[in-house]
Amino acid sequence: MLATKQPKPKTCKNPACRASFVPQRLGQAVCNYTCGLAIKEVNQEKARKSLAQVERREIKVRKEKLKSRAEHLKDTQQAFNEFIRWRDQVAGHPCISSGRPLDWSGNQTDAGHYRSTGAAPHLRFDERNCHAQSKADNRFLSGNAVDYRVGLIARIGLEAVEALEADQSVKKYTVEDLKALTAHYRAKTRDLKKGAAA
Template identity: 80%
Template sequence: MIAKQPKPKTCRNAECSIKFVPQRLGQAVCSPACALATKDVNQQKARKSLAQVERKEIKVRKEKLKSRSDHMKDAQQAFNEFIRWRDRSAGRACISSGRPLDWSGNQTDAGHYRSVGSAPHLRFDERNCHAQSKQDNRFLSGNAVDYRIGLIARIGLAAVEALEADQSVKKYTIDELKALTAHYRALTRELKKGEAA
């Protein structure tokens, strides 16, 4: 009886990839050197995937440790970034001074007409927040008089008076804050894609 010759295989070492005839059952590489190289590659892949799993677990643990105020900061940051991108995409000038805004650096704020401290229920109201120069927002305390003039020109007197009259109370839950963060990040991504195109 004639023994069957094993079929040639391709070496599994990505750097080698030569054809060889296996000497043993289950042999996947052509030489011990290729076996060591493949083992090193597999160990590196395993380390990378383990590191990714650990990073995901750390992210989940950090998320669980976040307080309501941490979620509020995340939502406010996402909202403010959206406001800056909204007004940047529309080519708008500073709401209070009317001067062109510097989008290249960190010179533009998302300024609230009614401040977050005095009207926290309006912190995520898009009518109440517009791109504003740092000079006007921080050093001129929001430049409220000129802000009102610019706001009337942008959204109308009736909408401004509705904002000024709004004294409602709003307490956001953690789930609402998470939803707001996700919503405004998605809107910002869309605006960025639109500008890149």
């Protein structure tokens, strides 16, 4: 008579248990009924989370499709402004208009435009036209334009400042342009953050 082969011991798949057991039936993965219920609950929770992630992604895609051009412009402006603040922080620049050190720890630093986005919307995303500036100068001193010009000449040169001042071109951004610019400035900001963390 042939001896029947005994099954090899297994480790329980329940992460809370991990006990060694000899399976009683084919495909048995847990040592007892309680561990089986625990695994089932874990799998159901994973499935719920996965479904929730899919739903969130679908909602995000639907919202993106419903966005107006103005909302895309706002997104691009936020991405651009964040890049400007990181660019000047990494470079160690002081406030462009006052020359004082900037407070990078809180929410005290703006990305201030030399020629405002209202007066020169075509220069809204021109990196020469925007620099880190204290909130006090940008918001309460209307950009402190005279001192901003002095600081800008010191930073980029008189010729570049005069070119900015003379620029009267017209630029219309499509939704696709704005999406591309948003992605571009988010990527540049990520690179700056990685460099600063290294």
